[in-house]
Amino acid sequence: MSPILVGPLTVAGISAVLALIIAVLDKALNNYGDVEISINGGERKLEVKGGSPLLSTLAAENIFVPSACGGRGTCGACKCKVISDVGPHLPTELPFMSPDEIAHNVRLSCQVKVRKNIEIELPRELFSIKKYKTHVEKIRDVTHDIKEVLFALDSGEIDFVSGQYVQLVVPPYGDIKESTQRAYSMSSKPSDKKHVELLIRLVPGGIATTWVHKFLKEGDAVELVGPFGEFRVHDTPAAMICVAGGSGMAPFKSIFYNLYETSAFPEKDIWYFFGARTSKDMFYLEELRELQAKWPRFHLVAALSEPSPEENWAGDTGLITDVLDRYLQTVIPKNDKGWEGYLCGSPGMINACINVMKKNGITEDKIYYDKFA
Amino acid sequence: MIDAPSVGLLSLFLASILTSNVLLANFLGTCSFISISKDFKSSMGLGVAVTLVIGITAAVCWAVLYFIIQPLGIEYLSFIIFIIVIAGVVQMLEMIIDRFSPALYLALGIFLPLITVNCAVLGVILFMQIRKYSFPQAVIFGFGSGAGWWLAIMLLASIRKKLDSNNAIPAGLKGTGITLITIGFMAMAFVGFSGMIAVQ
Structure with missing residues (x-):
């Protein structure tokens, strides 16, 4: 054999042998037999194969603990109380835990391995979360980097509250070898139980957004898991101060059209601040203006931060936080009903808006948001 | 098959701990040495892990080298092959410990996978290659060097514990600065052993 080939082949051979031994060891050692997961004091009992993380074990049994990152231990959403002793908290869990949660043995279910019979507690709503088989009915470009994707449920109906989100199951594609899940707020109305609409902005390098923008076609089969989330309209007379940027439009579209359709919470005034950089990032403007014209308690404030002169932008200009500040100080009437903050957008935008709102007297417990980091 | 040096196993073991301590004589594995020695308990865990890994990989790499x-x-490919073998062995060890001793697994925690990139491990294996040790010598040298590393980190952890409660250290030297100076003194103290047994 050529001496040039001997080296690389030996290295490859050694790596292959080691990989084989590791794979065999994994099969032999990671076999914990059948174990039982007891949920909420024996309310539900599951017989499962041990050896996998709690999150994926539960998902295989159709119990979907919310997880925005899909089990990588980076979002901290899949918290669950474990009653049995499964060892101390791992370094990967600690950043997401408050001292109180550590004391009560709240764990990240993606980091806890099921090795023996364990007892856990889960909120009862989770049992109503399902995996839906859907197909893509329509994809529409609403801006140069945001797509509006309409999914039609193949069977059954989805019950959700405006503001909640679903997780889109991204199958392996291209160089991505593992299926992942990402969370997106639903922009469709809850009254349409046969469809789910999502607004998805292309994030350069993003696994899910690249898949949606470059690979997904009308007619494709897609799985959705949900609904999740506590973001929703609160039942008080306080005026809603809603702020969104980019695809943060999604939950508000659902909320506004649902409120308009059902005339729910008639005492609430609604102020909607939508910020974009230039008019090519602005969308749904016509529809929202139409809604404003026929619905007196809805006030739309669309602002561009960098309008170019040739755009002839007639609306507000400036960063959405500055516009918000100006309106809170001079335009929006202050009365006994008070204000509530509703935010959806990038973590940076949310943090900046929280500061403006706090400065204008909205306390932090009245500011609601979902942060998808 | 190999022309092993004629050195007794016991003296080789003692030499690898004291006179040619992999850390204090050769300055290998200093990054984790400095960062982990802040904490006594973690030092203990890392010391056990390094000893285990060096001992076992020395044996495996000896076989790979001569067979x-x-x-x-x-x-010319031995560096790459040794690193692959170290990574593989660490991975296997992690799975075995996870299965049979969850307590030790939790104590070692994140340190076990980190050892893959600890230069003390590769250093010991390369010494074994250069000095042409026989199999028993390689194993003894591996475990001895690991034990030496473990001893050194425990000593430094204890010294740092004392230093922490000392307020006389100038602000600019606190932390890594005084630690580096301390390691220098420790290395000089270990030079004192070098007259006892010479193995090179």
């Missing part, structure tokens, strides 16, 4: 690398005449 694969040398017969094929590909010594």
Whole structure:
């Protein structure tokens, strides 16, 4: 054999042998037999194969603990109380835990391995979360980097509250070898139980957004898991101060059209601040203006931060936080009903808006948001 | 097959701990040495892990060296092959410990995978290659060097514990600065052993 080939082949051979031994060891050692997961004091009992993380074990049994990152231990959403002793908290869990949660043995279910019979507690709503088989009915470009994707449920109906989100199951594609899940707020109305609409902005390098923008076609089969989330309209007379940027439009579209359709919470005034950089990032403007014209308690404030002169932008200009500040100080009437903050957008935008709102007297417990980091 | 140096196993073991301590005589594995020695308990865990890994990989790499690398005449690839073997062995050890001793697994925690990139491990294996040790010598040298590393980190952890409660250290030297100076003193103290047994 050529001496040039001997080296690389030996290295490859050694790596292959080691990989084989590791794979065999994994099969032999990671076999914990059948174990039982007891949920909420024996309310539900599951017989499962041990050896996998709690999150994926539960998902295989159709119990979907919310997880925005899909089990990588980076979002901290899949918290669950474990009653049995499964060892101390791992370094990967600690950043997401408050001292109180550590004391009560709240764990990240993606980091806890099921090795023996364990007892856990889960909120009862989770049992109503399902995996839906859907197909893509329509994809529409609403801006140069945001797509509006309409999914039609193949069977059954989805019950959700405006503001909640679903997780889109991204199958392996291209160089991505593992299926992942990402969370997106639903922009469709809850009254349409046969469809789910999502607004998805292309994030350069993003696994899910690249898949949606470059690979997904009308007619494709897609799985959705949900609904999740506590973001929703609160039942008080306080005026809603809603702020969104980019695809943060999604939950508000659902909320506004649902409120308009059902005339729910008639005492609430609604102020909607939508910020974009230039008019090519602005969308749904016509529809929202139409809604404003026929619905007196809805006030739309669309602002561009960098309008170019040739755009002839007639609306507000400036960063959405500055516009918000100006309106809170001079335009929006202050009365006994008070204000509530509703935010959806990038973590940076949310943090900046929280500061403006706090400065204008909205306390932090009245500011609601979902942060998808 | 190999021309092993004629050195007794016991003296080799003592020499690898004291006179040619992999850390204090050769300055290998200093990054984790400095960062982990802040904490006594973690030092203990890392010390056990390093000892185990060096001992086992020395044995495995000895076999790879004399049954694969040398017969094929590909010594120029030995670095890459050793690193692959170390990574594989660490991965296997992690799975075995996880299965049979969850308590030790939790104590070692994140340190076990980190050892893959600890230069003390590769250093010991390369010394074994250069000095042409026989199999028993390689194993003894591996465990001895690991134990030496463990001893050194425990000593430093204890010293740092004392230093922490000392307020006389100038602000600019606190932390890594005084630690580096301390390691220098420790290395000089270990030079004192060098007259006892000479193995090079």
